Amino acid sequence: MNKDPKDRGMKKWNGFFxxxxxxxxxxxxxxENKTPRPYLDETKIEEMxxxxxxxKLTSY
Structure with a gap:
């Protein structure tokens, strides 16, 4: 590895983008880091x- 004190490392490559x-x-x-939405069929939706x-009824 070149230890040239004038070398800026990866900083010199940032200007190309x-x-x-x-x-x-x-x-x-x-x-890429997002989690996919689950598939919900009608029974799951009705249950929720x-x-x-x-x-709601028990909270009052």
């Missing part, structure tokens, strides 16, 4: 609605 490219890459990395309505 356009701002649009950097934004696109950040968005891509964020999309029932639980919500029961919790």
């Amino acid at each position: 356009m701002p649009e490219t950097i934004k696109m890459l950040k968005d891509l990395w964020q999309d 609605e029932r639980l919500l309505s029961e919790s």
